[in-house]
Amino acid sequence: MAENTTRTAYTVESLLAVTVEVFNERGYDGTSMEDLSRAAGISKSSIYHHVRGKEELLRLAVGRALDALFAILEEPAASSGRSVDRLEHVVRRTTEVLLTELPYVTLLLRVRGNTATELWALERRRDFDHRVAELLRAAVTAGELRSDVEARLATRLLFGMINSIVEWYRPGARSADGVADAVVHLAFDGLRAR
Amino acid sequence: MAENTTRTAYTVESLLAVTVEVFNERGYDGTSMEDLSRAAGISKSSIYHHVRGKEELLRLAVGRALDALFAILEEPAASSGRSVDRLEHVVRRTTEVLLTELPYVTLLLRVRGNTATELWALERRRDFDHRVAELLRAAVTAGELRSDVEARLATRLLFGMINSIVEWYRPGARSADGVADAVVHLAFDGLRAR
Numbered sequence: 001m002a003e004n005t006t007r008t009a010y011t012v013e014s015l016l017a018v019t020v021e022v023f024n025e026r027g028y029d030g031t032s033m034e035d036l037s038r039a040a041g042i043s044k045s046s047i048y049h050h051v052r053g054k055e056e057l058l059r060l061a062v063g064r065a066l067d068a069l070f071a072i073l074e075e076p077a078a079s080s081g082r083s084v085d086r087l088e089h090v091v092r093r094t095t096e097v098l099l100t101e102l103p104y105v106t107l108l109l110r111v112r113g114n115t116a117t118e119l120w121a122l123e124r125r126r127d128f129d130h131r132v133a134e135l136l137r138a139a140v141t142a143g144e145l146r147s148d149v150e151a152r153l154a155t156r157l158l159f160g161m162i163n164s165i166v167e168w169y170r171p172g173a174r175s176a177d178g179v180a181d182a183v184v185h186l187a188f189d190g191l192r193a194r
Numbered sequence: 195m196a197e198n199t200t201r202t203a204y205t206v207e208s209l210l211a212v213t214v215e216v217f218n219e220r221g222y223d224g225t226s227m228e229d230l231s232r233a234a235g236i237s238k239s240s241i242y243h244h245v246r247g248k249e250e251l252l253r254l255a256v257g258r259a260l261d262a263l264f265a266i267l268e269e270p271a272a273s274s275g276r277s278v279d280r281l282e283h284v285v286r287r288t289t290e291v292l293l294t295e296l297p298y299v300t301l302l303l304r305v306r307g308n309t310a311t312e313l314w315a316l317e318r319r320r321d322f323d324h325r326v327a328e329l330l331r332a333a334v335t336a337g338e339l340r341s342d343v344e345a346r347l348a349t350r351l352l353f354g355m356i357n358s359i360v361e362w363y364r365p366g367a368r369s370a371d372g373v374a375d376a377v378v379h380l381a382f383d384g385l386r387a388r
Contacts, residue, residue: 084386136385145385149376156362157355157380164354174347182343186351190384191330191339192278 012050012060015040020061020103028058028107029114055117062111062121065104068097069128084144087135088184094132095162095183099169099176106166129159158187206244209234210258213251214297222252222301223308249311256305256315259298262291263322278338281329282378288326289356289377293363293370300360323353352381 018040022031033054037044051057072078077089098105111121133155139145145154162183169179185191212234216225227248231238245251266272271283292299305315327349333339339348356377363373379385 143387146379146383146387149379149385150372153368153373153376154380154385157358157376158385160358160361161351161355164351164358167354168350178344179347182347182351185340185343186348186381186384188384188386189340190380190382191343191348191352192382193337193340 015042015047015050016057016060016064019057020107023058023061023107024103024110027110055115058115059117059120061104062108062117065101065108066121066124066128068101069094072097073131082144083135083139083142087132087139088188090132090135091158091162091187092180092184095165095180096176098162098165099171099179102166102169102171109163109166129155132159161187206254209236209241209244210251210254214255214301217252217255217301218297218304221304222312249309252309253311253314255298256302256311259295259302260315260318260322262295263288266291267325276338277329277333277336281326281333282382284326284329285352285356285381286374286378289359289374290370292356292359293365293373296360296363296365303357303360323349326353355381
């Protein structure tokens with residue numbers, strides 16, 4: 001029984017890894033269960049043994065990215081201390097999660113909102129952005145961040161910079177740490193030499 | 195004769211404005227001459243009177259964005275003075291051009307490389323990025339920018355931040371100046387209060 005559970009869990013996991021690659025390549029709308037079956041090398045009925053269909057696979061895939069992002073907000077360094085330090089931690093870890101969960105976050109960022117699952121994902125993404133914007137606002141109020149850049153605009157530029165990494169990052173070419181350091185340096189202290 | 199030239203120029207200009215909206219909405223690949231004819235409210239033969247086809251319209255549209263971007267590099271403030279000041283000028287003006295030529299730059303950023311025109315546009319975009327990266331490198335060498343963020347990575351993050359603006363900016367909601375100021379503040383001095 002335990003063995004069977006493990007086997008099943010492994011299969012959903014690996015099915016998801018294949019699915020997310022196909023979704024990213026062909027787009028969610030452009031992917032059929034037939035495409036997934038071919039890419040995974042298993043029959044459609046085997047896929048239906050694990051999930052109800054394409055939309056559930058999407059929910060599991062973007063859910064994985066969202067869970068990893070929301071988990072950051074629960075980390076000790078994100079939930080206590082000065083607002084600016086909490087924000088810095090969240091910015092660093094968001095970059096790291098984007099890099100370690102690259103295909104899942106890429107899929108999340110491409111969600112457009114045509115299905116209930118996509119609308120749910122967009123809503124949770126917005127929630128995450130709002131939580132970060134609140135932290136940023138708290139740091140401005142505390143005098144830890146400059147007040148001449150409006151918080152909503154700063155948050156957008158910050159996420160714009162972080163999210164753009166999915167467009168060019170290839171695992172192995174650079175360390176996740178190096179990229180996260182660069183994001184934190186640029187975002188908090190800027191490129192100017194001091 | 196002069197009147198006729200003006201009339202023709204106006205028509206190509208307005209045809210281009212409609213075209214770029216349709217390309218951005220349906221994608222270049224997903225747009226037919228029929229779609230353009232319907233959106234512009236003129237016959238296909240009227241369109242063919244001005245351009246050879248869809249690909250020439252794409253070339254004119256992305257060419258407009260590219261010309262505006264390359265023109266920045268020729269501006270006095272971009273071509274003389276300290277490297278860091280030249281770079282700051284280029285970053286500010288690139289943001290402004292993105293906002294004032296929003297549909298054209300949006301189209302340019304979505305080019306994927308399936309046709310000769312798309313490959314040409316990607317090549318010119320890369321040229322522009324390289325010119326900015328060179329300026330950034332010169333500023334690092336001069337000790338004006340921090341040396342602990344690698345120039346290529348810094349350029350990518352910088353353009354990632356600027357280019358992401360096309361995803362949310364709606365003309366009128368914010369001034370182009372305000373957005374450009376925020377980009378310059380964040381990129382050069384960071385969000386931290388001093």
